[in-house]
Amino acid sequence: MSGCYEPIPTPALVSIQPTPTPPTIIKPTTTGPGLYPAGWIPPVALERSWSAIIIHHSATTYGNMAIFDKWHKEGNGWNGVGYDFVIGNGTYSGNGQVEVTFRWQQQQTGAHAGGTPGNWANEKGIGICLVGDFNRTVPTERQMQSLVRLVKFLQARYKIPASQIYGHGSVPGGHVTDCPGKYFSVTRFKAML
Numbered sequence: 001m002s003g004c005y006e007p008i009p010t011p012a013l014v015s016i017q018p019t020p021t022p023p024t025i026i027k028p029t030t031t032g033p034g035l036y037p038a039g040w041i042p043p044v045a046l047e048r049s050w051s052a053i054i055i056h057h058s059a060t061t062y063g064n065m066a067i068f069d070k071w072h073k074e075g076n077g078w079n080g081v082g083y084d085f086v087i088g089n090g091t092y093s094g095n096g097q098v099e100v101t102f103r104w105q106q107q108q109t110g111a112h113a114g115g116t117p118g119n120w121a122n123e124k125g126i127g128i129c130l131v132g133d134f135n136r137t138v139p140t141e142r143q144m145q146s147l148v149r150l151v152k153f154l155q156a157r158y159k160i161p162a163s164q165i166y167g168h169g170s171v172p173g174g175h176v177t178d179c180p181g182k183y184f185s186v187t188r189f190k191a192m193l
């Protein structure tokens with residue numbers, strides 16, 4: 001099986017039946033220009049105090065949230081896709097389309113950056129996966145535009161400084177991985193913020 005995720009156990013198995021999105025109470029946001037999609041804002045009653053953002057590639061040339069959800073359930077035995085957000089590359093979702101996962105909507109602990117002390121990267125880090133194998137290609141321009149918009153929103157909402165934005169492989173204390181790939185420059189990305 002491919003992908004950058006690691007075979008770490010998730011805590012308590014939670015029901016994986018699709019549940020209707022709970023009613024969302026949307027706080028007015030004053031962050032940045034324009035309105036943000038409501039799905040980016042979790043139900044306020046559940047909202048965690050996130051302190052980091054961790055960027056991944058899928059290490060596959062194609063995919064979308066549903067495909068990774070299936071792989072992570074069947075291949076890793078997890079309760080669903082490990083990331084909070086998935087940004088498509090035009091294969092099985094739109095080029096630059098941001099999909100919001102159940103994990104974000106329910107504010108669950110992530111399953112995308114294992115090995116850190118106290119599992120901090122999964123507890124406190126928001127996991128964003130761009131579809132693509134960035135050891136072979138660069139992200140699409142639209143993926144990068146969406147990533148910038150999403151990360152700016154998350155930074156503003158949770159007061160996350162640029163120093164707390166990581167590529168998966170540079171997460172302090174995390175497992176060794178080349179994710180998000182040699183053609184994804186975290187430094188260049190941060191310069192776009």
Ligand SMILES: [Zn+2]
Pocket residue numbers: 004005055056057112168177179180
């Ligand atoms: Zn990764």
